[in-house]
Amino acid sequence: MRPTARLCLSSILTPLRNPTTTKTIPITTAASVTRAFHTTPITTAKVVPVYGTGPPPRAPEPSAEFVAEERAEREERLARRRRQAELLRHAGGIQGLRSDAHAHAQTQTHGQGQTQGQHGKKSTGLKRRFWKDVSVKEVDGSLEIHLDSRPLRHPTTKAIIRLPLTKPHLAHALALEWDSLTSAQQATKQHLIPLTSLICRALDIANSPTPEATRTEITTTLLRYLDTDSLLCFAPVDPDHDPSSSSPHLRELQEQAYASTTRYLTAHAWPGISIIPVLDGTALLPVPQYPGTREVIQAWVMGLSPFELAGLERATLAGKSLLVAARLIVEWSEEGAGKSKAASTGSQNQEKGEGNGGKFGVEEASRAVSLEVDWQTGRWGEVEDTHDVQKEDVRRQFGSTVLLVSGQGTKTESG
The missing domain is CATH 3.30.2180 (ATP12-like)
Known part of the structure; x- marks a missing residue:
């Protein structure tokens, strides 16, 4: 805080008392008769004393009565759990005896088997299935x-x-x-029951009271995946990667999968269009496709059969890739999946020239949609009960799609 300003009163009052006096007052004399405006003296700041450091105080201890009550409650809780465990163990033994008796009774008489089966139902929590074969x-x-x-x-x-x-x-x-x-x-x-739900979905599409609205809703949902398709998103180029290395970089694997799938689809199902990557390197916003690309794909999806449309929906949601799902449908569908004879003949000749030995199956599709995950787990390891479960689930979903659309029909040749 700044000190209070002080004025010399004697130098001010002297001319007022003697107006004709022109005597100069020395500085030393004026300083000796100074007077402050404030009547209270100046006080300095008080420094807080430094308290000594040490261990924290001990926590308050409960009374003996409270300790005894808590100990009694804990012992009672443990005793109750022991009784429950003993009852469960005893019930398991009874259930095993009943199941053995049930199996033995079934070999003797059908009536006794039914009686023991009712007892078995009471001992188990789940109701047995009502069918045998x-x-x-x-x-x-x-x-x-x-x-x-x-x-x-x-x-x-x-x-x-x-x-x-x-x-x-x-x-x-x-x-x-x-x-x-x-x-x-x-x-x-x-x-x-994933296969049952998939078949019921196909039957719902076929028997929908508003088929056009149902197909439009599914198509709109699937086309959203084209903007963020896992096959169209590339990793940045690694400047430190050695091209002569035996292990390819993630970018190289993505480019190979992209080129193979887009070449197949533009030859079989979507002739005359070009599909470009939507996210390349460090890009933040997806790049839109060329004009007309979305319209061609939309018309193709709208023209699929109910079984093909349900399979395309299941595979797209499972792999987050419309392109991989579309190739899986075109490869395995018994109904043709909207491909023309000219495109099929030209693409077959192209495949023979390239030496493509087999179909694009479940394993190839699951690898195509999991390139980045497989590459990262190959470098840093796999999380148990996470990556392995996800991998098997994708295979199961793709397998159900192949079963749904494939068959022994010859509609492609006749149509």
């Missing part, structure tokens, strides 16, 4: 899956699920899916 039957020109004598029905519409005669592999895979269920409750869990 699963079979595939041909009924009225279509394939049906029968649970004993009951046909498999749509969970929502309750309509009988009928598959074309050209899809026996799909029918037997669906029957195997239901034969692997052990309880009726498992049939309500979507992750345990």
